[in-house]
Amino acid sequence: xxxxxxxxxxxxxxxxxxxxADSDAKKSFDAMKTLQGSWAGKTGGGMPxxxxxxxxxxxxxxxxxxxxxxxxxxxxxxxxxxxxxxxYCGAGNQPRMQASISPDQKTIMFDFVDATNLDGPKAGxxxxxxxxxxxPDHHTEEWVxxxxxxxxxxxxxLKRTK
Numbered sequence: 001x002x003x004x005x006x007x008x009x010x011x012x013x014x015x016x017x018x019x020x021a022d023s024d025a026k027k028s029f030d031a032m033k034t035l036q037g038s039w040a041g042k043t044g045g046g047m048p049x050x051x052x053x054x055x056x057x058x059x060x061x062x063x064x065x066x067x068x069x070x071x072x073x074x075x076x077x078x079x080x081x082x083x084x085x086x087x088y089c090g091a092g093n094q095p096r097m098q099a100s101i102s103p104d105q106k107t108i109m110f111d112f113v114d115a116t117n118l119d120g121p122k123a124g125x126x127x128x129x130x131x132x133x134x135x136p137d138h139h140t141e142e143w144v145x146x147x148x149x150x151x152x153x154x155x156x157x158l159k160r161t162k
Contacts, residue, residue: 023081024101025082028100028108029062029076029077032053032076032108033055034133034136035062035064035131037052037161037162038050038052039053039139039158039160039161040158040161041159042157043154043155044153045154047068047069049067051065051156053065060078062075063076066156070090071090072087072089072090074087074088074129075088082098084098085097085099085110087126087129089125091125091145093118093123094115094116094117095114095125095126096115096116097126097127106132107133109128110128110131112127112128122149124145125147126144126145126146128144129141129144140157142155143155143156
């Protein structure tokens with residue numbers, strides 16, 4: 001009987017600790033939420049870019065608006081134990097990507113899962129987005145556009161303006 005009580009207590013402690021522990025998806029989302037505000041910088045090719053992040057939908061979704069000639073938007077939200085990004089692209093499709101986080105929790109990488117309005121796997125679409133938080137006022141974004149089996153990478157070096 002004493003062994004059974006000890007096992008039940010131990011199980012309760014582990015269950016409670018597990019329930020209270022944040023998932024990697026939640027940690028990634030919390031890190032992404034620190035980007036709220038306005039950012040400005042340049043692409044690797046020297047083109048000006050501005051990005052605005054804000055919470056929406058009852059603080060359940062982080063919206064990113066990118067302006068660099070044309071406007072693109074991404075919505076980032078939790079889906080159970082996953083963090084998803086849907087990118088509303090100038091190419092006219094909407095790739096959905098799932099996050100993974102680096103061990104230091106400073107880099108969040110989203111990789112392609114599926115897309116709407118995508119004509120086929122060779123049609124142009126974003127297949128990866130990588131956010132690296134270097135400090136509270138400095139981050140980079142790497143966007144990988146795939147078309148006909150070839151990748152084109154754009155890197156934004158951004159500093160907080162607000």
